[in-house]
Amino acid sequence: MEIAVSSPSFLVALALTFVLCIASLFALRASLNSAAKRRFRHSCDESISDPSMTTCESYLNGDATAVRDRNGAASVTGASMMEQLVPEITTHALSYLDYPSLCRLSMTNSAMRKAANDDNAWKALYHKDFTLEQDSIMPKNGWKAYYAATRAIVNVNAEFFDIIRERSLPAMSRLWLNADYVKCIHAPGDIFSGYNAVIQSWQLAFNWQAVDFQVRDVRARVLTETAWVTMKTYVDIDPGTFQVTNVFELHNGRWYLVHHHGSFIMDAGEADQQVGHG
Numbered sequence: 001m002e003i004a005v006s007s008p009s010f011l012v013a014l015a016l017t018f019v020l021c022i023a024s025l026f027a028l029r030a031s032l033n034s035a036a037k038r039r040f041r042h043s044c045d046e047s048i049s050d051p052s053m054t055t056c057e058s059y060l061n062g063d064a065t066a067v068r069d070r071n072g073a074a075s076v077t078g079a080s081m082m083e084q085l086v087p088e089i090t091t092h093a094l095s096y097l098d099y100p101s102l103c104r105l106s107m108t109n110s111a112m113r114k115a116a117n118d119d120n121a122w123k124a125l126y127h128k129d130f131t132l133e134q135d136s137i138m139p140k141n142g143w144k145a146y147y148a149a150t151r152a153i154v155n156v157n158a159e160f161f162d163i164i165r166e167r168s169l170p171a172m173s174r175l176w177l178n179a180d181y182v183k184c185i186h187a188p189g190d191i192f193s194g195y196n197a198v199i200q201s202w203q204l205a206f207n208w209q210a211v212d213f214q215v216r217d218v219r220a221r222v223l224t225e226t227a228w229v230t231m232k233t234y235v236d237i238d239p240g241t242f243q244v245t246n247v248f249e250l251h252n253g254r255w256y257l258v259h260h261h262g263s264f265i266m267d268a269g270e271a272d273q274q275v276g277h278g
Contacts, residue, residue: 094121099129099151119143126150131219140224149222156255157229157246161215167206173199177249177256185261187242212236215244225250232265241265 094102094115102125106116115121122143127135130150139146156175163171176182176198184198185191192201213235220229228247235242247259 090115091118091120091124094118095124095128097125099125099147117144122147130154133219134221146222149227150220153220153222153227153229153248153255154218156248156257157218157220157231158215160246160257160260161213161233165210167210169199169203169206172202175257177251177258179258182258184259185263187262187264189263227255233262 218231248255
C-alpha cells in the first residue's frame, strides 16, 4: 500500500522530477514575464497620458499586480498565471511521495508546507493509497484530515487482525467498545450481542487451531464518529475465502470496534447447490 521511499529507483525518479519541475518553472516564469512586459509596455506607450501608466511602470519594475487597460478591465499578469499553473505542477510532483515523506516535506519551510498541505495533493495520495471509489465526496475538513482519519481506521483494522494472529484476549477486550449494543457474527453464522457475549465468543475462537490468513481488498469509509471497513480474508483452510465487515465508533478520541461480521464466500457451484436445496 505504501511506496518504498528508500529504493534507489524511487529516489532517482523523485530527484529527476523535482529538477525538471524547477527547470520548467524558471523557464515558464521567464517566458511569461518577457511576454507580459512587452504587452504592457506597448499598452503604456499607447496610453501615456492614462492614469494607469503608474501601474504599468510598477509592473515593469517588478510589481506583480493586476493592471488595467483603458477600458478599466483588469488584465492578468504573469504572476497570477503562475499561481494558476504552479499548483498543478506541484501536485504532480508531490504525487510521487508517500504519507510519511509528505509530512516530513511540510516541516522543511513555509513554501513546502503550503505545497504539502495542498488539498489536491492529499486527494491524489488518498486515491493512490486507498480507493478511487470516493472520488465524488467532499470531505468537510479537507482531504488531508480525511486521509489521516482513514489511515487511523485502516491501522486499527490491521490491529484487529494482528490480535487474532496473536490470539490475545486482553487486547481483543480493549479493542471492543464496552456496550450492550455491540455485535459479533462469526463465519459459521452465530450471533453474539453485548460486550460480555462478544468477548466470550473470541475466547472460544482463540481455543481453535491457529490458522494463517491474508487480508486483501480493504475499503474504508469514515464519517465524523463512525467508520466501516470491508475486506476479504484468505485462510489456509476450506472454504478459504471470507467477506468481512468491521464497524467502528469514535469515543473520547479513540476508535472502538462495535460490529464484526464474517461470512463464507461461496463459489458458483456452491451457490447453485444452495439455491437447489432451497
